[in-house]
Amino acid sequence: MDKSIQDFFESFSVAADKNEFIQLTLGKPVKLSEIINVYIRKVELKGKPYFSFKYRYHSRDEVKNFLFEEALSKISDLLGNVFLSAHLFTVAHDFQLHFNKKRKGRFSQLPPTKIPSGTLSHNKEKKRFVETTNNVYLQRLGVVDQEGKVIKSRQDKFKQINKYIEIVDNLIKQAKLPEKLHIVDMGSGKGYLTFALYDYLVNHCGRKVCITGIELREELVNICNEIAELSGFKNLKFISQDIHQYSEKQIDILIALHACDTATDEAICKGIVANAGLIICAPCCHKQIRKQMKTHGEMQAITQFGIFEERQAEMLTDTIRALILEANGYQSKVFEFISNEHTRKNVMLAGAKTGKSRKQESAWSEIYKLKEKFGIEYHYLERLMSK
Ligand SMILES: C[S@@+](CC[C@H](N)C(=O)[O-])C[C@H]1O[C@@H](n2cnc3c(N)ncnc32)[C@H](O)[C@@H]1O
DSSP states (O other): OOHHHHHHHHHHHHHHHTTOEEEEEEEEEOTTOSEEEEEEEEEEETTEEEEEEEEEESSOEEEEEEOHHHHHHHHHHHBTTTEEEEEEEESSOEEEEEEOTTOOEEEEEEOOOOOOOSOOBSSOOOOOSSOOTTOHHHHHTTSBOTTSOBOGGGHHHHHHHHHHHHHHHHHHHHSOOOSSEEEEEETOTTOHHHHHHHIIIIIITOOOEEEEEEESOHHHHHHHHHHHHHHTOTTEEEEEOOGGGOOOSOOSEEEEESOOTTHHHHHHHHHHHTTOSEEEEEOOOOOHHHHHOOOOTTHHHHHTSHHHHHHHHHHHHHHHHHHHHHHTTEEEEEEESSOTTTOSOOEEEEEEEOSSOTTTTTHHHHHHHHHHHTTOOOOHHHHHHTO
8 A cells, every 4th residue: 555545544543543643634535436525423322432434526425334344445446546636634733635647655744733622522512611501701791681591682703602612611621721821812802712711621620720711801700709709609700900910920721812912922922931831812903013014026926915914914924923932832723713604703713732843943933034024023922922
């Protein structure tokens, strides 16, 4: 068997074995194939793990479920014969296998781009991470009514809260963290997500957790502390402070969700300096790089359109953030946090401290090249880190 195919199956088997498999997509069908794609994911049927194959035809989908050995044999029949590309998504890496015209395979390993969706259950019932009955904070924040029913106009918010807990739960499971956690949520705002995370980790998972919310606006801090007390969340407190002034040395998880522009950089910097095991942020407005960014040549054909210029600046800002995390021994992931229909601010950047990241040596040179290409004098996080 071709070495590239062997490597691919080895990676697939390891991911399945370690429970790190997320999805496999077979694509680039040969000319006469009736099937356009096969999407493979893991499901649980009657308590057993199966691989669910969704065969996509031009006008219909067909789903078949196979146990591991059978799944391997089906993939092996399809790869290189019906499909000339495979994209394997796992928790640790993405892997690609491409066949050229002579059907010679090329295998590559890439940084991970997906995170597991949390539940294997085949039925579509959505798992709720947050209980709504007798939930004081959700009532006080106007998300549910007295009976614990989600208020119609707040259904998106409730979905967002659950999705967020699902994602953070997965990130925590994959990171190297101590038993007892100090989590700092910078720019905590009204605390929707802070309360839900505390509730989930302490009351659902039984973990020993202290959470501190840092928020500039004193009126929000007062409300949040009041709700924390009413909820009986004794290790959750909110402090009215600028992120910049936060000086506590011990941070295990640093969170900054939609903290404005460079406040995200201030927060990431605090996390790196405190050697936090996990840094999670959802960047918000991206003004600092956009003001400096200059594009040349063909790029101008793209950035002449305001919306694309904005997106380019966002990508550049967050790529440099991800690379700075890598340069400091973090494994960075960038992925969609919630679907686009709710908000465009849907990118999440997570860094897990691994000691040595895959890009530790090359990260700075990639950053310098990007800065040079886009005429960037400095990235705010870079400047903070050099202080
Ligand atoms: C868009 S809200 C997000 C709130 C919350 N994290 C969420 O995702 O629901 C951003 C919050 O960050 C706060 N903030 C912005 N810059 C800050 C800073 N430098 N220090 C502390 N809080 C800050 C703002 O006051 C605001 O409440």
